[in-house]
Amino acid sequence: MSEKMNVVAIIDEKKVEIASVTKPVAKGKKVLINIKACGLCTWEQRAFTRENNMPLPFVGGHEISGVIEEIGDKLDSIQFPIGQKVVARLINVCGKCYYCRNGVENLCVEMNNLEDNEMEIFGTGGLGQYLLVDASQIYIMSHDISFEHATFAEPLACVVNSIDQGKIKFGDDVVIIGGGVMGMMHVILSKLRGAYVIISEPDEARRKLALELGADIAINPLKEDTVQIIKDLTQGRGADVVFNTTPIGAVAQQALEMVGYLGRLVYYSSMHPDNPVEISPNWLHKSQAIITGAVSPSVNSFHQSVQLISKGIVNPEKLISKVYNFNDAQKAFEDAVKPETFRIIVIND
Numbered sequence: 108m109s110e111k112m113n114v115v116a117i118i119d120e121k122k123v124e125i126a127s128v129t130k131p132v133a134k135g136k137k138v139l140i141n142i143k144a145c146g147l148c149t150w151e152q153r154a155f156t157r158e159n160n161m162p163l164p165f166v167g168g169h170e171i172s173g174v175i176e177e178i179g180d181k182l183d184s185i186q187f188p189i190g191q192k193v194v195a196r197l198i199n200v201c202g203k204c205y206y207c208r209n210g211v212e213n214l215c216v217e218m219n220n221l222e223d224n225e226m227e228i229f230g231t232g233g234l235g236q237y238l239l240v241d242a243s244q245i246y247i248m249s250h251d252i253s254f255e256h257a258t259f260a261e262p263l264a265c266v267v268n269s270i271d272q273g274k275i276k277f278g279d280d281v282v283i284i285g286g287g288v289m290g291m292m293h294v295i296l297s298k299l300r301g302a303y304v305i306i307s308e309p310d311e312a313r314r315k316l317a318l319e320l321g322a323d324i325a326i327n328p329l330k331e332d333t334v335q336i337i338k339d340l341t342q343g344r345g346a347d348v349v350f351n352t353t354p355i356g357a358v359a360q361q362a363l364e365m366v367g368y369l370g371r372l373v374y375y376s377s378m379h380p381d382n383p384v385e386i387s388p389n390w391l392h393k394s395q396a397i398i399t400g401a402v403s404p405s406v407n408s409f410h411q412s413v414q415l416i417s418k419g420i421v422n423p424e425k426l427i428s429k430v431y432n433f434n435d436a437q438k439a440f441e442d443a444v445k446p447e448t449f450r451i452i453v454i455n456d
């Protein structure tokens with residue numbers, strides 16, 4: 108008889124349950140990971156609150172860390188040692204579409220197509236005790252890094268991709284709108300790229316944390332005129348790079364007004380609702396500014412993120428609000444959807 112394992116399944120609006128499914132077996136070029144920790148990202152949170160129309164039951168979890176439990180017969184145990192601490196890039200891409208061929212597999216036309224994955228319960232499966240993944244998706248993590256910290260490889264990789272789109276140069280004036288988990292990681296990486304960092308965030312505690320993480324100036328957009336302050340700080344030019352990490356419609360328009368000539372504006376967050384912004388084509392013509400976005404981590408950004416965490420260059424400790432045991436997943440989800448929390452992590456002892 109095949110062995111069983113537990114998974115955390117969302118079964119209804121704001122309701123999760125521990126379900127028992129068949130424990131997968133490693134074969135071929137697959138690696139079985141014993142999952143030790145998993146972060147609860149916005150995607151899982153929206154499935155929990157039913158803000159997205161994820162089919163239920165649903166086993167989410169894509170920000171995972173763990174150890175290699177078992178490897179398939181086509182894999183080398185020196186490259187993939189049993190017990191090795193690892194993270195995995197749980198994004199399924201087709202490898203054959205126009206974008207995959209262009210080396211931008213984060214824009215794959217079949218991305219997040221979970222229809223033909225072999226999960227017993229639909230989903231990415233990170234919120235389980237074990238997960239079978241292709242060896243190509245495995246990244247080695249240093250044993251010195253905690254499982255909780257290692258789960259940040261995925262969200263940080265998204266931010267690495269965003270920072271790459273912003274093309275920060277040493278000494279650039281960089282504005283980060285929003286001090287959530289993603290905004291904070293933009294602060295950390297912008298500093299590493301040698302920027303002068305200005306954060307705009309209404310919450311005082313978050314502004315304080317942003318300053319601790321390296322921001323040079325923190326603005327309260329509810330009390331101060333952010334656009335004017337940025338103009339004043341830059342002799343009227345506007346910022347070199349602006350990252351919008353908030354989903355708020357009005358901010359999308361304001362972000363545009365913060366950008367100077369030759370500037371780059373990165374719409375990192377998706378917008379809800381997705382209202383159009385107004386832009387003067389003549390301003391674009393004269394400014395040579397670039398307006399772009401960032402979505403999901405590419406293979407390369409994931410690799411860079413793993414290096415940053417594994418080598419201790421980025422320490423995500425302050426972005427963890429609370430750690431819950433696997434069996435307390437219901438409470439973990441309830442906490443994760445509160446606006447004041449950063450990352451909530453679920454661990455398997």
Ligand SMILES: [Zn+2]
Nearest residue numbers: 148170261262
């Ligand atoms: Zn995520």
Ligand SMILES: [Zn+2]
Nearest residue numbers: 201204207215
């Ligand atoms: Zn593709």
